Amino acid sequence: MKLNELTLIESFEGLRDKKFSSFEITKDCFDQIKKFDDKVKAYITLNEDDALARAKEIDQKIKSGESISPLAGIPMIVKDLFCTTGLKTTGASKILENYIPPFDATAVAKLKNEGAIILGKVNCDEFAMGGSTENSGFFPTHNPWDLERVPGGSSGGSAAALSADMGIYALGTDTGGSIREPASFCGISGLKVSYGRVSRYGVLAMTSSLDTIGPFGKTVEDIAVILKYMAGRDEKDSTTPDAPVDNYSEEIKKDIKGLKVGLPKEYFVDGMDESVREVVLGAAKKLEEMGAEVIDINLPHTDLAVAAYYIICPCEVSSNMARFDGIKYGFSQRDKNKDLLDIYLDSRANGFGAEVKRRIMIGTYALSAGYYDAYYKKAMQIRTLVRQDFDEAFKEVDVILTPVAPTPAYKLGEKIGDPLKMYLEDVFTIPASLAGICGLVVPAGFSNDLPVGIQLLGKRFDEKTILRTGHQYQLVTDWHKKKPLIK
């Protein structure tokens, strides 16, 4: 077995017991990248020299008997949306093609402090706007299970790289499903945390009231370890409450006897893939066998969530993207005769891709004089209704089980020409985003050799219960152990 195939916990145990070195794990990851990434196209930037040097440092510490963190010396994959000191951070946008930030995102800094090693920065939809990674300003990423298909998005590079064993775990972001959908499409586990659980500082902002930061893992057990180090209050992000961070790795060991699992009927809609329905219902049956009680519930405003989201998101996008003006950083189109307005117009016209411009346009329209009540205010009111649906449901159940996407991974190019069709792919992930609750995706089956995940939704800041459910499920199933054969 090559070391890049290890889980985080296996890596830690091997390092602790001196069975292999951090340098060897890191080297095996880069070997795998060199072997397969010209097909998968997950990485935008490699951090090889720095990563190997850091690995040697950690090995020295282990050798001298220093106690190490469970993350020390273990290589991670980082979505190119996280600022990393001295390492190019593009947001998969041409407007930041050569941007090298002089600071780390808090999530990255916290993991680096534990000795985590950055392998490189991976592809995503430009500024996380999209669900297939086809909106990258550079190139699309391919699904390791079938190279003609999308890996999902926006964190498609993270999910594809991890499922192809080009790293031990990965970081992504999830605003409307950007961790959960790619986790499902690529057959790995991924966690969208409750809004505010992990600091957003230093992560390129898309929809500030919805953006969340979270890990992908080869197992839920790995995610439990990573989350503990990422979560918590950060003075640099005023939306992180001082809520206690649970000992997730301990919590997940408890069984799920008597756990109440809700199955919302609004998530089983016409037009969804029959195999997806079967996978979710099969998982429900499994959870019952494990001692959980499955209860039918209603989330009546589900159908309105996509429309509300695609108002709120572009409105906040139009505001967040205003910072890219060709003046402070990033791409700037200027020559001596141009005035300031020309720099703005030309830098933005040539720096942004089609989907970013589209969302800026929608948002600018919805926020322009006379339309605020009809669009943004209305969407925020719908958001209240969606949130209340979950509040009501969670009075009855501990966890909600749903599909992740209506279909397994689709073909590259299949939906890219029709933005509305693409938006409707997010129908099962968006409601939880609007409510700010947490969601875990774990692999639960296959449809024509393509992985299909299930989504476990939990109350705000109750990550421990969905992680427990997911981990217990993985103790009695082996879907998460299946690996793609890259052809």
Place this chain on the structure above:
Amino acid sequence: MKLSIQEVEHIAELARLRLTEAEKEKYSEQLSNILGYFEKLQSVDTSNVEPTSQVTGLTNIMREDAVIESGISDELVACSPEHSDGYVKIPKIFENK
């Protein structure tokens, strides 16, 4: 609900985007479709529903109003396309009279 080319041009101006003629055509159609989809919200009675702008429940998170050195101000200014002596350079905004 159909957005005219003139409306698209007006929005693009507000958004500081220079669009090509082809883009104007494309966005006129695509934005019209997307705005059409939003219509489904209008049938929902929300007259007594409070809007949700954020879900943290936190309000007015303040810190002491004190200067904290970032330690990286030179590096941050150096990220700008043109700079000198610690300042970001932009073209002249006011004409000499």
